[in-house]
Amino acid sequence: MGKTMAEKIFERKVGRPVRPGDIVVAPVDWAMGQDGTTPLAIQSFEEMNGKSVFRPERIVFVIDHNAPSPLESVSRLHDLMRSFAKRFGIRLFEVGEGVCHELMMSRGLVVPGDLVVGADSHTCTYGALGAFATGIGSTELAVVMMTGKLWFKVPETLCIRLLGELQRGVFAKDVILHIAALLGADGATYQAIEFHGPVVERFSVEERATLTNMAVEVGAKAGLVPPDEKTISWVRERTDRPFEVVLPDPDATYARVLEMDCTNLEPQVAFPHRVDTARSIREAEGIPIQEAFIGTCTNGRIPDLEVAARILRGRKVHPEVRLIVAPASRETFLFALEKGWVEDIVKAGGVFVPPGCGPCVGTHQGIPGDGWNVISTANRNFRGRMGNREASIYLASPATVAASALEGKITDPRKYLG
Amino acid sequence: MRLTGRIHKFGDDINTDYIISGKYKFKTLDMQELARHVMEDIDPEFARRVQPGDFIAAGRNFGCGSSREQAPRALLAAGVRGILAKSFARIFFRNAINCGLVVVECNTDEFDTGDEVTVDLGEGKVVNHTKGIELSVPPLPQVMIAILQEGGLVQYFKKYGSFEQV
Ligand code: SF4
Numbered sequence: 205m206g207k208t209m210a211e212k213i214f215e216r217k218v219g220r221p222v223r224p225g226d227i228v229v230a231p232v233d234w235a236m237g238q239d240g241t242t243p244l245a246i247q248s249f250e251e252m253n254g255k256s257v258f259r260p261e262r263i264v265f266v267i268d269h270n271a272p273s274p275l276e277s278v279s280r281l282h283d284l285m286r287s288f289a290k291r292f293g294i295r296l297f298e299v300g301e302g303v304c305h306e307l308m309m310s311r312g313l314v315v316p317g318d319l320v321v322g323a324d325s326h327t328c329t330y331g332a333l334g335a336f337a338t339g340i341g342s343t344e345l346a347v348v349m350m351t352g353k354l355w356f357k358v359p360e361t362l363c364i365r366l367l368g369e370l371q372r373g374v375f376a377k378d379v380i381l382h383i384a385a386l387l388g389a390d391g392a393t394y395q396a397i398e399f400h401g402p403v404v405e406r407f408s409v410e411e412r413a414t415l416t417n418m419a420v421e422v423g424a425k426a427g428l429v430p431p432d433e434k435t436i437s438w439v440r441e442r443t444d445r446p447f448e449v450v451l452p453d454p455d456a457t458y459a460r461v462l463e464m465d466c467t468n469l470e471p472q473v474a475f476p477h478r479v480d481t482a483r484s485i486r487e488a489e490g491i492p493i494q495e496a497f498i499g500t501c502t503n504g505r506i507p508d509l510e511v512a513a514r515i516l517r518g519r520k521v522h523p524e525v526r527l528i529v530a531p532a533s534r535e536t537f538l539f540a541l542e543k544g545w546v547e548d549i550v551k552a553g554g555v556f557v558p559p560g561c562g563p564c565v566g567t568h569q570g571i572p573g574d575g576w577n578v579i580s581t582a583n584r585n586f587r588g589r590m591g592n593r594e595a596s597i598y599l600a601s602p603a604t605v606a607a608s609a610l611e612g613k614i615t616d617p618r619k620y621l622g
Numbered sequence: 623m624r625l626t627g628r629i630h631k632f633g634d635d636i637n638t639d640y641i642i643s644g645k646y647k648f649k650t651l652d653m654q655e656l657a658r659h660v661m662e663d664i665d666p667e668f669a670r671r672v673q674p675g676d677f678i679a680a681g682r683n684f685g686c687g688s689s690r691e692q693a694p695r696a697l698l699a700a701g702v703r704g705i706l707a708k709s710f711a712r713i714f715f716r717n718a719i720n721c722g723l724v725v726v727e728c729n730t731d732e733f734d735t736g737d738e739v740t741v742d743l744g745e746g747k748v749v750n751h752t753k754g755i756e757l758s759v760p761p762l763p764q765v766m767i768a769i770l771q772e773g774g775l776v777q778y779f780k781k782y783g784s785f786e787q788v
Contacts, residue, residue, distance in 0.1 A: 269644075278649055355785045423683060
């Protein structure tokens with residue numbers, strides 16, 4: 205009987221056959237923590253009388269969620285991370301380097317076949333490279349720092365085949381918002397998702413990351429894309445670390461196979477205050493907006509800024525809209541500068557905040573006002589997510605967000621993408 | 623482990639942003655401070671109403687969203703002893719056990735705010751005294767029982783030093 209990617213990755217890590225439902229204790233290749241979760245991990249590490257860190261070179265801290273610090277209490281927590289990292293020789297990405305998940309991929313850390321844990325739920329993003337990556341809690345991160353291992357329940361796998369061809373103006377974000385609406389917020393709880401099919405094969409690694417990023421929004425433990433030539437050359441440009449690609453067996457046993465023809469899919473918009481509420485853009489057009497946000501670990505990458513710049517170039521953001529842009533990393537920012545996209549966006553009236561999470565999680569840099577509608581490229585729109593429970597958040601692709609920023613209301617991007 | 627308390631009822635998909643908002647949790651490690659804001663975005667009065675030893679009964683997918691361990695910790699600090707839900711999001715479920723917060727999967731349809739319940743983990747059952755309902759609950763994996771018995775992952779780890787003991 206064939207095995208899925210998740211099963212094969214766990215088998216390789218523990219050196220024996222595994223089946224879904226098995227509990228295994230497996231060594232991890234990377235462990236990541238960000239500034240919202242690492243301070244608590246450090247506290248747990250101290251409480252457990254931790255004396256040393258197992259393979260500090262495979263632990264990564266990132267200061268991205270609340271950076272630069274808006275408060276002295278936050279600065280203290282950042283300093284706690286800095287001094288711990290220094291004491292044990294752990295790599296720390298500083299303020300302004302980018303969103304943790306983007307750095308784990310684009311800096312050539314994660315490679316196909318890796319088993320990765322991160323104290324952040326969107327750790328599942330790295331499945332775009334064919335790694336098994338999943339979110340954990342802070343105390344678990346502390347245990348992993350001490351021992352290099354964690355216990356896992358081997359998940360069943362849901363196979364999603366994306367067939368057909370996307371129309372102009374329809375993007376990976378629209379596909380995953382549609383999938384979330386089909387499956388529901390708990391549609392894949394305890395499962396891994398494998399993304400297959402011609403639509404995924406045509407996607408760049410960045411677009412695949414938009415899909416895998418949101419696997420957790422349907423409850424999945426991980427989202428994986430089988431590595432191909434594109435994956436391998438993307439990784440090879442970034443690291444010399446040897447790796448062995450793990451592919452699913454052709455006769456793998458899936459808990460469920462879902463086929464979806466994407467040919468007639470239209471741009472999607474998820475409505476407040478749930479991620480699994482996406483409807484066609486037609487049903488959202490005309491809703492007035494006061495804030496537009498482009499960025500995050502879902503959609504702050506090069507293709508996202510490119511399409512936003514293309515739409516905004518030579519035009520003006522609506523006078524009643526605050527357009528905020530947070531590049532996913534410093535490299536993305538520099539690339540966008542070089543290409544002239546930053547100039548396009550700023551001249552149109554957009555505001556750049558430093559590479560990082562920006563206003564995604566309500567800590568700083570763009571907290572909406574009472575009664576505001578926000579259209580955002582993020583992955584979550586829960587009430588209060590951006591820091592004000594009196595605001596409403598709509599989720600969409602960068603193209604839809606850029607077009608909506610121009611018109612001051614939710615707008616179909618296709619008219620700007622001639 | 624046998625616990626009795628009163629129910630506060632919530633619906634489906636209670637996410638960790640609702641349990642403790644990002645705007646608070648990034649600022650401090652002081653769980654008493656965070657406890658004052660639990661559930662604020664969906665039930666601003668909850669933190670004032672909750673009594674030590676109370677339970678939350680919820681629908682499907684409790685604890686979805688962010689991986690923040692501050693969510694179960696702030697609930698515990700607010701006095702909540704355990705959560706009964708029709709299903710849980712997996713990271714929250716692990717975090718809760720790792721903090722010593724009792725989590726039980728069971729059908730909560732008939733449960734209402736104010737009901738008195740007893741959770742007996744040893745016997746694997748939940749009794750709603752107010753409604754006269756008795757439910758059996760699925761057993762946890764061995765490793766989770768061991769962690770819960772020690773009162774959380776920190777205490778468990780101090781005692782055993784690895785997961786391989788289980
Ligand atoms: S960008 Fe948003 S979703 Fe992504 S890691 Fe940062 S806060 Fe979390």
